[in-house]
Amino acid sequence: MIGRSPLAREFWKHGRVAACPIYDMHGHMGHFHSIYFPRADAASMVRTMDEAGVRLLVFSHHAALNSPDLANEPSIAAVKEFPDRLRAYCMINPNYPEQVARDLAAFSNLFPQVYVGFKFLSDYHQVALTDPRYAPAWEMANERALPVLAHTWGGSAYDGEAVVREVAERYPQVRFLLGHACHGAWHAAVALARDFPNIYLELTAVFDDRGVIEIFVEEVGSERILFGTDLPWFDPHHAIGVLMNADISDADRHNICHRNAEKLLAPILPDLIA
Amino acid sequence: MRFFDCNAFFGLPARRPLAPVATAEALLAEMDHAGVDRALVWHIAQHDVAAQTGNRLLTESIAAFDRLYGCWTVLPNHASELPAPAVLFEQMYKTRTVALRAFPDDHRFLLGEVSMGDLLSAMVLRRVPLFVSLIRGITWRGIYDVLEAFPELTCVVCDHGCWGEDRMFRPLLERYPHVYIDTAQYLLDGGIEALVSDYGANRLLFGSGFPESYFGGMMMALKHADIPLEAKQAVAYGNLERLIERAWGDIVKEVVV
């Protein structure tokens, strides 16, 4: 038994709990460099989601991250294959402004059947979140109060805490999901979440750092923390085990697993969330 | 399901982490909360201070708790600061110390025949497991090197990381029959299933990486992995029990609860 609470007992016993569905707000899909992924295609990922009670995964295909040739097409195809279980972030690669223009032009037609927001990967594309090449996407997200999941890493000149603060000030309507929660700069992430009510801390790759979740819950509150796994990278059961083992309440666990995501997504996906 | 953790430490690190666990008593309290029965542990001073200091602290701290087994740190011994292998093993047996750890890069030596051939040969003969951690003082290159020189060494590779290391450890599992990996940071979705399917259930040991990682993460991943119950039991505790028994025989019988 990994924890004493009723929810921990249920998850430990069954691996998933109907009363506590999971919304995984940070996923990918497909091959990536030389990484061996046993379950990286859409069908295998949905199988994993079933095993852990993951209701919905919001993701961006690895090809969308790193291949301007393929761009968002593989993400779109996967959502169309599993429309009840998957939604995509429209990946923005600011190194190709003409592709960004095409992605933004296509966005409205694909929202919300395919897209629920945008994904930025500044560290990898080596373009800071504050760079003008991101501005068209930020502006669209700000106007429509959309979720933006940005990879954020402590100390990064592209998406570290200082850069995040600057764009958060600029775009107060964006639902700004800090992917990896400014990894390593945990207290800066707390300060950002306290200063900006539109900022959410997303937990991909945070689950394996013992103590962070307790700090976030204590100092920010569990209402602005979101579950994420980088699936197909990380087993959602690992993340669930950590949440059940961590020193937080079952109410906090419900917030992190589903309530916060439901609130965030309900205006966008009223049919799916209801 | 019982759990026997092969990879946990206690003691206060020199650089303060978020959630340190200072004492063996505090470690046991966390193990009780998570449902971990036994653990093979080391003291952070073995890395942060010195082998001699840390090993002594470890032994004093766990003496009263037979759910905890010790894992000492070793060094090249050309100045004879540590006992010779036969005496070292005797002391280990008396103190429930069943494995050894080395941090060659951080402790500035080369783990291999020239520097530590005497001890490594004796470990092979006695089948004493060597634990190494990719997050403390060794690289894959160093692990490949020591195994090339000592292909029969029992070596448990810990903390190999969450960003996809299969192409690093699978060649070792295929080449060297006494190489094992632990579960700490093996977050890969479907990873446990794939590894058990390709290499059987005997090459993977439950290791938490506590206190830097939670016990509950990999416990949950293992509990709900899509593998047979016997395979889960092997990973959760059976494989580590077997490694200890091979080296120390009755030491396990004496202290198993």
Ligand SMILES: [Zn+2]
């Ligand atoms: Zn990601």
